[in-house]
Amino acid sequence: MSSAQPSDQKWRLVIHGGAGIIERDRITAGEETAIRAALNRALDAGSEILESGGAALDAVEAAVRVLEDDPHFNAGRGSVFTYEGRIEMDASIMDGRDRNAGAVSGVTGTKNPIGLARAVMEQSPHVFLSREGADQFSREHGLEQAPASWFETAERRRQLDELRARPEAEHFDVHLKYGTVGAVALDRAGHVAAATSTGGLTGKRWGRIGDSPIIGAGCYADDRGCAVSGTGAGEYFIRVGVAHAISDAVRIGHDGAQAAADAAMADVAALGGSGGVIVVTPAGEGVFSFNTSGMYRGEAGPAGRSVALYGDERS
Numbered sequence: 001m002s003s004a005q006p007s008d009q010k011w012r013l014v015i016h017g018g019a020g021i022i023e024r025d026r027i028t029a030g031e032e033t034a035i036r037a038a039l040n041r042a043l044d045a046g047s048e049i050l051e052s053g054g055a056a057l058d059a060v061e062a063a064v065r066v067l068e069d070d071p072h073f074n075a076g077r078g079s080v081f082t083y084e085g086r087i088e089m090d091a092s093i094m095d096g097r098d099r100n101a102g103a104v105s106g107v108t109g110t111k112n113p114i115g116l117a118r119a120v121m122e123q124s125p126h127v128f129l130s131r132e133g134a135d136q137f138s139r140e141h142g143l144e145q146a147p148a149s150w151f152e153t154a155e156r157r158r159q160l161d162e163l164r165a166r167p168e169a170e171h172f173d174v175h176l177k178y179g180t181v182g183a184v185a186l187d188r189a190g191h192v193a194a195a196t197s198t199g200g201l202t203g204k205r206w207g208r209i210g211d212s213p214i215i216g217a218g219c220y221a222d223d224r225g226c227a228v229s230g231t232g233a234g235e236y237f238i239r240v241g242v243a244h245a246i247s248d249a250v251r252i253g254h255d256g257a258q259a260a261a262d263a264a265m266a267d268v269a270a271l272g273g274s275g276g277v278i279v280v281t282p283a284g285e286g287v288f289s290f291n292t293s294g295m296y297r298g299e300a301g302p303a304g305r306s307v308a309l310y311g312d313e314r315s
């Protein structure tokens, strides 16, 4: 038998909208409905591409754009505020075919930072641009810009005010509902890709950068291993090198995807950190692993889809 044609191959999409203290008594019924609807729209956007034979890279970007545009998540519109009351966003994207990657940090005016990360990957000789330079690159390459008022929401302002009233907690998101977004996918051609986008942590200072835009920490994709996107306390994800650790464990073959993801999250927990990851392998396996009470998440494939928020929900 000859090998299956691309159109016969399986595809897979897994997304997250952040991990943290996500419990039923902390989320209103209206918020829950809106969050589930947004996760479903993100799955629609990515699945449509994958179902029709499109690239995993296009699918992860499309899914993340939907979540960036939705104010319930800490990415794009709805990003958290810095200590000084600004919005500075980070994003990264990686293609498992050739390990090409793009990332941006501290960007302020690009409507969809994930599109800027992709432009850095495809239209510059670099992998990682930051702050004013990244903003300038965005304008020069014609990416859609948005005013500060597009990104800012009253709820994020309230969270900053609450944090600023408690200076001893200055580095930490008051609700530990991190809300970063991400997507990982396998396309019918057998390639994987990953994308991650965030506003970072409420009250961040001094140009702080988390794991989300760091290739190997909050994002990684390698057809020889797997695609990974993370969310959580970025300092720990950087120290563990979470996304690369998972992909390499799968590539070397010591661990299956679930065991590799669980081991990396155990490592984060052992250092004192919390959060979660999503993983897709070239074999079509989709995995979640988190050590928080919940993670906004969803997955889709030819056999159907599911969306979940709380730790005790099946996903």
Ligand code: ASP
Pocket (backbone or CB within 6 Å): 018, 019, 074, 177, 178, 179, 180, 198, 199, 200, 201, 209, 210, 211, 212, 218, 230, 231, 232, 233, 234, 235
């Ligand atoms: N990982 C992100 C950061 O540390 C936060 C998050 O996941 O929400 O910037």
